[in-house]
Amino acid sequence: MRVLLVEDDPDMAESLRASLSADSHEVDHADDGGIGEQMALDGGYDVIVLDRMLPTKQGVAIVRDLRGKGVSTPVLILSALHDEDHRIEGLNAGANDYLGKPFSTRELLARVRALWNGRDLGPQTKLTVGGLEMDLLARTVRRDGKKLDLQPREFRLLEYLMRNAGQTVTRKMLLENVWDYHFDPQTNVIDVHISRLRSKIDRDFSQTLLHTVRGSGYRLEG
Amino acid sequence: MRPRLDALLRTTTFRLALVQAGVVLAFVGIMLVYVYFSTVGQLIRDSDALADQEYTTLERAYAEGGMRRLNQEVVERAARQGPFLYVLAESNGVVVTGDFQQLPATPGEAPQRVDFSFERPGASGETERGQASGRVGRLINGPILLVARDLGDSAVIAGRITRVLWTVAIVGLIVAVVSGLLAATQAARRAEQLSTTAREVMTGDLTRRAPVRGVGDEFDELAQALNAMLDRIEQLMHTTRTAGDAIAHDLRSPLTRFRQKLEAALEKPADSDADREALRKAMDEADRLFDMFAAVLKLSRVEEASNWRLTRVDVTEILRELLEFYEPAAEDEGLSFAGEVQDALFVQGDHGLFTQAVSNLIENALKYTPTGGRVEVRVVRRPDARIEIAVLDSGPGVPVEDRDRVLERFVRLESARSSAGVGLGLSLVAAVARLHRGGLHLRDGLDNATGGKGLTAALVLPAAA
Numbered sequence: 116m117r118v119l120l121v122e123d124d125p126d127m128a129e130s131l132r133a134s135l136s137a138d139s140h141e142v143d144h145a146d147d148g149g150i151g152e153q154m155a156l157d158g159g160y161d162v163i164v165l166d167r168m169l170p171t172k173q174g175v176a177i178v179r180d181l182r183g184k185g186v187s188t189p190v191l192i193l194s195a196l197h198d199e200d201h202r203i204e205g206l207n208a209g210a211n212d213y214l215g216k217p218f219s220t221r222e223l224l225a226r227v228r229a230l231w232n233g234r235d236l237g238p239q240t241k242l243t244v245g246g247l248e249m250d251l252l253a254r255t256v257r258r259d260g261k262k263l264d265l266q267p268r269e270f271r272l273l274e275y276l277m278r279n280a281g282q283t284v285t286r287k288m289l290l291e292n293v294w295d296y297h298f299d300p301q302t303n304v305i306d307v308h309i310s311r312l313r314s315k316i317d318r319d320f321s322q323t324l325l326h327t328v329r330g331s332g333y334r335l336e337g
Numbered sequence: 338m339r340p341r342l343d344a345l346l347r348t349t350t351f352r353l354a355l356v357q358a359g360v361v362l363a364f365v366g367i368m369l370v371y372v373y374f375s376t377v378g379q380l381i382r383d384s385d386a387l388a389d390q391e392y393t394t395l396e397r398a399y400a401e402g403g404m405r406r407l408n409q410e411v412v413e414r415a416a417r418q419g420p421f422l423y424v425l426a427e428s429n430g431v432v433v434t435g436d437f438q439q440l441p442a443t444p445g446e447a448p449q450r451v452d453f454s455f456e457r458p459g460a461s462g463e464t465e466r467g468q469a470s471g472r473v474g475r476l477i478n479g480p481i482l483l484v485a486r487d488l489g490d491s492a493v494i495a496g497r498i499t500r501v502l503w504t505v506a507i508v509g510l511i512v513a514v515v516s517g518l519l520a521a522t523q524a525a526r527r528a529e530q531l532s533t534t535a536r537e538v539m540t541g542d543l544t545r546r547a548p549v550r551g552v553g554d555e556f557d558e559l560a561q562a563l564n565a566m567l568d569r570i571e572q573l574m575h576t577t578r579t580a581g582d583a584i585a586h587d588l589r590s591p592l593t594r595f596r597q598k599l600e601a602a603l604e605k606p607a608d609s610d611a612d613r614e615a616l617r618k619a620m621d622e623a624d625r626l627f628d629m630f631a632a633v634l635k636l637s638r639v640e641e642a643s644n645w646r647l648t649r650v651d652v653t654e655i656l657r658e659l660l661e662f663y664e665p666a667a668e669d670e671g672l673s674f675a676g677e678v679q680d681a682l683f684v685q686g687d688h689g690l691f692t693q694a695v696s697n698l699i700e701n702a703l704k705y706t707p708t709g710g711r712v713e714v715r716v717v718r719r720p721d722a723r724i725e726i727a728v729l730d731s732g733p734g735v736p737v738e739d740r741d742r743v744l745e746r747f748v749r750l751e752s753a754r755s756s757a758g759v760g761l762g763l764s765l766v767a768a769v770a771r772l773h774r775g776g777l778h779l780r781d782g783l784d785n786a787t788g789g790k791g792l793t794a795a796l797v798l799p800a801a802a
Binding site: 199200217268294296297298299300301302303304307308310311330 | 617627628644658661662663665666668669687688689690692693696700703704762
């Protein structure tokens, strides 16, 4: 993927560039809001990672203007301000995701990939991963033709995992996207939900689809 | 004394007292005038009417029988020793006959009213003094006729009434001024007590409180409001002071461990696995530091009410979702977990903060309740139009004497030191409660196996329509 990184702190930028490159992305970097916006307008990027506080032009204003000019490239805003209000402001401006500093590199990489997965592919009615089939209209899930009985929340959890199949999703991403919770539970509550889901989709089958990625999160893979 | 009097004269209360005294005096004055005219005035008017009647009768006698007839009538009537006094004089003022040797008043052209004092020899020889009121006038062709009525007892009564009225007026004035001064002094003293308290607090004695007399007047209310404000300030000051120490202390430990891990990794000969483990642990400590900073920053933001726009929040929905969210974790921990949420409960609040606050309470209960225990969530609308979100557990509980303290920043009971968390959970919930104009209350919870009472953490917030 081609990633545009707009970040003014040189150390931070260098470290992000290294991580993204190591995750086999091609990275262009701008250290100024105005320049960053121009590069985004020139196009050709799959994902834009945008710092919120930038010289000459703030991140939120850049997203708003990009969206106003018809640029629909997914945008992830990085910010030291990550209260609900700031997050909502960023998302309302047109950003696709919002990540508070400090964050782990894995979290960032997972989200960048999820943004690429989440780009608009047109209306889908079916998701398929391995032998797992989800019918979004009938709200049913089958594995190898066998119907699985899922609670509504388990359905949403699995839907998110399937939409990001093959990618690592972090606990934080699950919390934000499946439950819309923006705080860190001190307990292992997400793991318990995952293990329940796993017992429904994997227990009676020889091949495991839902994998734990140590230190990061989970990955659904066929 | 001098400056106090000056201060007193400047007070609003004193000015109000003066105005009130003035109003009272004006009212008393009007009453006195009314009393005077309806007593003394009436006496005089009655007597004047009689005198007028007598004058008219004599005038008629003069018209019918001339000077001779009039003279005769006057002599006869004067001899009767009736209530009237008579004087008949020539047009040049020389007295012809009557009770006095001289006219007590000179008449104009028209008959006029006349009041006068007189002295005359009494029946038993001594001089008789009196007050009289009547009419004097010139008849046709010049003779002067005076008919007056000896006010006698009436004058005495009128004099007494007048004296009484004056006395009442003067006493009233004194009472009004003195009571006004007393009221003003009293009010000024109580206001002064409040100012004194405020000044003492300003000079640093945060433990001072304004006296409350318990009569429930506006000064008591003011004193109570002032005291409540001081309680809050003192609590904040205390929290700030202890938080400073606690932050320093709590940040030191993870920073120290952080440094140790890195140092250990450096000192040992290069060993990929051991290095990685040391670095991983160092990173965990760094994360803990970040969590603490984030929690402190969040708490500060929550405590600044102007940061938040409160909207209508669906308590029922949030609570049911949280129960569903935590149910599997509770079951996994071997806890019995039950929830009871009334329908259609709303508060005016911040969705994210409210959710986090309740989540903190539930997590605390799950974290501190040992396997086999019980956690219950009860959400009800109370009769006083407040919503209570109570999280009850059968854990070790919090001793009564520590319950206020655990709501302070960074305070964690020694028994909880070993578990994860930074000691900001409950203080965040308490701050969120204050932001929502409610409170967080800790009390006994569910009975546990060791004979303890567990803990109930109850968030009580005003309900929105």
